Amino acid sequence: MLGSVCSHHSWRDQREDAHKSLGRSERGEYSARMIHVGIGYDVHALVAGRKLILGGVEIPHTKGLDGHSDADVLMHAICDAVLGALGEADIGHFFPNTDPRWKDATSIVFLQEAARQVGQRQGKIVNVDATLIAQQPKVYPHIAEMKKRIAAALGVGEKQIGVKATTNERMGFIGREEGMAAMAVASIEF
Numbered sequence: 001m002l003g004s005v006c007s008h009h010s011w012r013d014q015r016e017d018a019h020k021s022l023g024r025s026e027r028g029e030y031s032a033r034m035i036h037v038g039i040g041y042d043v044h045a046l047v048a049g050r051k052l053i054l055g056g057v058e059i060p061h062t063k064g065l066d067g068h069s070d071a072d073v074l075m076h077a078i079c080d081a082v083l084g085a086l087g088e089a090d091i092g093h094f095f096p097n098t099d100p101r102w103k104d105a106t107s108i109v110f111l112q113e114a115a116r117q118v119g120q121r122q123g124k125i126v127n128v129d130a131t132l133i134a135q136q137p138k139v140y141p142h143i144a145e146m147k148k149r150i151a152a153a154l155g156v157g158e159k160q161i162g163v164k165a166t167t168n169e170r171m172g173f174i175g176r177e178e179g180m181a182a183m184a185v186a187s188i189e190f
Contacts (some may be wrong), residue, residue, distance in 0.1 A: 028030035035126060036188050038084025042076035042091075043181040054132060054139060054180075055146025055163060056108055056153065062139045065180060068104075073161070074132050074182045075107035078150060081128065082114040082185035086121065111153035123190030125154055129162035130184035135177045139165045 050064025055074045065071035079091045085125060088094075095102045095110055116124055128150070139146075143163050151158045168174035174181060 033189050036085040036087070036190065038081045038086070038186045038188070040077040040080030040082075040084060040090075040130075040184040040186070041181070042073045042080065043179055044073045045179040046172075046177060052137075053107070054142070056106070056146045056149030057142050059137060059139060059142055063177075068107050069095070069102050069110070070104060072107035073180050074130055074146065074184075075150065075153075077109055077156075077182035077184040078112045078128055078130050078186065079107070079114045081184040082111075082118065082120045082125065082154070082188065085186045085188040086117055086123070086190075087180065088117060091139045108149065108153045111150065115154045118188055118190070119155075121190045123188045125156050125160065126187040127160045127162070128154070128156075128184060128186045128187055130164070130182060132163070132165040132180065133168055133174055134165065134180040135167050135175050 043066035044067050046063040047066040048063055050066060050071070052059045052061040052064040053072045056072065065073055076091055083090060083094070090112055094113060095105070115125065123175045130150075143165070146163050147158050147161045150163070151161045154161075170176075173179050
């Protein structure tokens, strides 16, 4: 125990042992890699005349999500979770909807940039877990392909990606099929 007096170690020796095990340098800074967690959330309205893209997969539906890019609510939430784990600003900071370069852009490029930001810090994405909230359509048949595309964009294995879907039990704007939402958590080691 650190607080007890030990006959063969002084308090100073015990403290130094503790600092070494925590990765603390002689200057007093911790250098050990840590797991950082970020949370992402996104929401888009459903509108006629747009393709429905979720997790990088085009899903047959009568409406699509409205937005400046492809409005992939699932990928946007994941992107914000990864950026949040890095302590960065959200997706809108990196890809503003006022910039014509991102008009109708695939959200895969957003995830690739988030992964690049992780790499710049010599980080490693540990895992991502995301939930899509939509009344319709049923997306379960597309989840395997979503995981594959999300994993490829982030440069990780498919087993590191969790994707689930749920309804809003017909309540609120999601239940009325006016829009969809997604939330995500990402953990990154750096």
